[in-house]
Amino acid sequence: MSDPIFSLTDASLRLDGNAGPVDILHGISLTVAAGESVGLIGPSGSGKSSLLMVMGGLEQATGGQVVSMGHDLTAMDEDALARFRRDRMGIVFQSFHLIPTMTALENVATPLELAGHRDAFDRAAAALADVGLAQRAGHYPSQLSGGEQQRVALARATATRPKILLADEPTGNLDSATGATIMDLLFDLRDRHGATLILVTHDAALAERCDRIVSLRDGRLA
Incomplete structure (x- = not known):
């Protein structure tokens, strides 16, 4: 049996707030297999996005251990975490986080260039074609719709x-019809590349498209 993509053991997250330390995640233990899709659901403030951030090394767990692909994320510094994300992860947020002064093609090519791919622009063009935007590669974010x-x-x-x-x-940030198209694309790309998918959503119907649903409440697995 192959090693899990993620293995969290008693992971916790405490952040400093205006009124003092706030406990966000409490003793999360979770294993995710390679190629699995997991939907993270729960009410607002339950810790879904925080758990995703910890799994992606965007926030470091303040207790317990987070291991991804055999690497202990809790033992890495910021530079090592950035390299790990660059080489092994793709992240999509609610906000698009595109660089406004770059074209669609340049936005896609930039992480490829940072990863040392000499054919970054060719690969970026192919990736845009995969999502139906081959004809919009030269447009800037302000010239594109939200979808x-x-x-x-x-x-x-x-x-x-x-x-x-x-x-x-x-x-x-999308209307329901556009959102449905984006989710179809996300699952299609995930299937095509054989990636492990961790999806945070408040939509139970979307979560049910995943292999497994993990529910959080008050920073704990429900």
């Missing part, structure tokens, strides 16, 4: 063929 911007974000997240896809409410 088109999220397609660019999807292309950017998957162009490096990551082993892990993390998606945090990727349809939250």
Whole structure:
């Protein structure tokens, strides 16, 4: 049996707030197999996005251990975490986080260039074609609709063929029809590349498209 993509053991997260330390996650133990898709659900403030951030090394657990692909994320410094994400992860947020002064093609090519791919622009063009935006490659984010911007974000997240896809409410800023199209694309790209998908969503119907649903409440597994 292959090693799990994620193995969390008693992981916790405490952050400093205006009124003092706030406990966000409490003793999360969770294992995710390679190629599995997991929907993270729960009410607002339950810790879904925080758990995704910990799994992606965007926040470091303040207790317990988070291991991904055999690497202990809790033992890495910021530079090592950034390299790990660059080489193994694709992340899609509710907000598109595109660079406004770059074209769609440049936005997708940038992480490929940072990863050392000499054919970054060719691969970026192919990734945009995969999400139906071949004709919009030269447009800037301000010239694209919300759905088109999220397609660019999807292309950017998957162009490096990551082993892990993390998606945090990727349809939250889109109308229902556009959101459904984006989710179809996300699952299609995930299937095509054989990636492990962790999806944060408040939509139970979306979560049910995953292999497994994990529910959180008050920072604990429900």
